[in-house]
Amino acid sequence: MKAGILVTTLIGILLLAVILSAGMGALHVSPAQSIAILLKQAGIQWDVPYSDQQEVVITVIRLPRVLFGVFIGATLAMCGTAIQGLFRNPLADPVLIGISSGAALFTVIMIVLGLQLFAGLFNMIGAYALSLAAFAGAFITAIVVYRISQAGGKTIVSTMLLAGIAISALAAAGTGIMTLMANDAQLRTITFWNLGSLGGANWQSLGVLIPVCLICLIGLPTLSKPLNALVLGETNAAHIGINVESLKTKVIVLTALGVGVCVSVSGIIGFVGLVTPHIIRKLIGPEHKNVFIASGLLGASIVVIADLVCRTIIAPIEIPIGIVTALLGAPFFLYLLLKEKQTQIVF
Amino acid sequence: MLKATDIWFKNSNRYLLQSINFEVKSGEVLSVLGANGAGKSTLLKNISGELHPHKGSILFKNKPLSAWKNHELARQRGVLSQHYQVSLPFTSFQIAMMGRYPHFKNHPLPIDHDIVKQCLHFSGIEHLADRNYLTLSGGEQQRVQIARVLAQLWDDASTDKLLLLDEPVSALDIQYQHHIMQLVRKLAARGFAVISVVHDLNLALQYSNRILLLKNGKQVAFGDTGLLNKQHIKEVYGVASELVAHPVENRKYIIITE
Structure with missing residues (x-):
């Protein structure tokens, strides 16, 4: 399939997902009304009647939530692509190798102990403190896993996945200790973080999320060429003029930023970063520029639709989005493992 | 083109290279010979910049x-290694295009496409251009890598490039061993300097002008291929041999006798 056709199709799917998701919920808004309300925000009048209540629900509640889905989905999928490129392995994923757990642990520590330990920091940067903690957690985990899993210029896949398991377990233990020290309100927040949810969406947190995500969404595709070259191995990439050390640093910093900020506002949403680039590579091949762009679009659609399912399927109860992505993603991961076992390409 | 003077390389307190001296000029093919562990690959890595003396x-x-x-x-300077671990399903054309990466910034130009096509043709694998690299045989994969390294150095303006080959033909069958080595000779004729680690002594005699003989990290001999004698072979490989006149070409042919 041509990359251009796929990207156009994915843009269409994403627009559809956004309009559908903005309209569905306890208060029904028709697609035409949704479009009219969204257009009005952009300053364009379209002659479709809607009530004030519908406008408020869309602009205050659903639009931020849909934007959350779009930016988090795109960022997680692109970070997944970048991490798979860096590890030269299609089984790497920020959640599987523990980066998200690291970010979540640091976030939880910040929630429970932040006010006592870093009172000054909280006063200074307020809402950004959680994002900063998540970034630090993601960054440290990414470096540790990368160092552990590299030997002689190659990634040892089993080591990478096992290191991810160990770090996730360690992070879970740390989170466990925090829950013992937490009060009721903090406990609820921690549970929310572990399962993932877009329920915390509002314009204020979008103010943190969007700029950081944009850094990733713009920055990561600029690394396409060196990431392509990296499939030859670090040494051979260096022989064709790639600065491998600088590439590694950029990927790890950008991924930690992206995963960190996503985890800090929505908790752990698994499998999007793993599955999305896979589907895209199947369709248009592994060239990173194309995979980045198409994965970003598909990831955004997946998270927006998954969130729609979460909040409508057994309404008024909301299912955490991490459960939905895991229900879809985990079987897919098992399928990948079985397939790789047959072709012997990865292991 | 490349001149190495008194190269010493140490790895965890053991010298892997001791006082290596040689030079390779434009148009020459230098074969680095020696038993396993003699330091051939280490020397090549020092020349490629991967290791520092x-x-x-x-x-x-x-x-x-x-x-x-x-x-x-x-x-x-291009480097061709023996093994490549590629894990994503790039096509042969995409792999070969990576050789052009030092020449364009973000998007390949029409000239880059042309050069890659020529290099695939040169290595005799243009029919594999759109095939998934991972599904190719070992020999086919190596020829894709050769096309990539060729594309890296392909430049009509200047032809004095350095090509480093680490056992380039070990995984290939006889036909392609010679096909590739003839290719190497053609490149040398264009002005390339080639430094190649090889195991097959006769292949080295057939295709190179100069040899560098290593034993335990030390230089045994360096000079024209004609200087290789059976004492050298006994010293470096520990086997007895006879050097006989080649029936067709005006050079020696080595027969191992024990």
Whole structure:
């Protein structure tokens, strides 16, 4: 399939997902009304009647939530692509190798102990403190896993996945200790973080999320060429003029930023970063520029639709989005493992 | 083109290279010979810039190797290794195009496409251009890599490039061993300097002008291929041999007798 056709199709799917998701919920808004309300925000009048209540629900509640889905989905999928490129392995994923757990642990520590330990920091940067903690957690985990899993210029896949398991377990233990020290309100927040949810969406947190995500969404595709070259191995990439050390640093910093900020506002949403680039590579091949762009679009659609399912399927109860992505993603991961076992390409 | 003077390389307190001296000029093919563990690959890594000698100097085009910027060096010097671990399903064409990476910024130009096509043709694999690299045989994969390295150095304006080959034909069948080595000779005729690690002594005699003989990290001999004798072979490989006149070409042929 041509990359251009796929990207156009994915843009269409994403627009559809956004309009559908903005309209569905306890208060029904028709697609035409949704479009009219969204257009009005952009300053364009379209002659479709809607009530004030519908406008408020869309602009205050659903639009931020849909934007959350779009930016988090795109960022997680692109970070997944970048991490798979860096590890030269299609089984790497920020959640599987523990980066998200690291970010979540640091976030939880910040929630429970932040006010006592870093009172000054909280006063200074307020809402950004959680994002900063998540970034630090993601960054440290990414470096540790990368160092552990590299030997002689190659990634040892089993080591990478096992290191991810160990770090996730360690992070879970740390989170466990925090829950013992937490009060009721903090406990609820921690549970929310572990399962993932877009329920915390509002314009204020979008103010943190969007700029950081944009850094990733713009920055990561600029690394396409060196990431392509990296499939030859670090040494051979260096022989064709790639600065491998600088590439590694950029990927790890950008991924930690992206995963960190996503985890800090929505908790752990698994499998999007793993599955999305896979589907895209199947369709248009592994060239990173194309995979980045198409994965970003598909990831955004997946998270927006998954969130729609979460909040409508057994309404008024909301299912955490991490459960939905895991229900879809985990079987897919098992399928990948079985397939790789047959072709012997990865292991 | 490349001049190495008194190269010493140490790895965890053991010297892997001791006082290596040689020079390779434009148009020459230098074969580095020696038993396993003699330091052939280590020497090649020192020349490619992957490892840095602890003592001695390497001049490339009259400029110390360490003073070259990585991306500048990449336009002047290509390296072909024995093994490649590619894990994503790139096509042969995409892999070969990576050789052009030092030459364009973000998007390949029409000239890059043309050059890659020529290089695939040169290595005799244009029919594999759109095939998934991972589904190719070992020999086919190696030819894709050769096309990539060729594409890296392919440049009509200047032809004095350095090509480093680490056992380039070990995985290939006889037909392609000779096909590739003839290719190497053609490149040398264009002005390339080639340094190649080889195991097959007769292949080295057939296709190179110069040899560098190593034993336990020390230099046993360096000079024209004609200087190789059975004492050298006994010393380096520990086997007895006879050098006989080649029935067709005006050179020697080595027969191992024990």
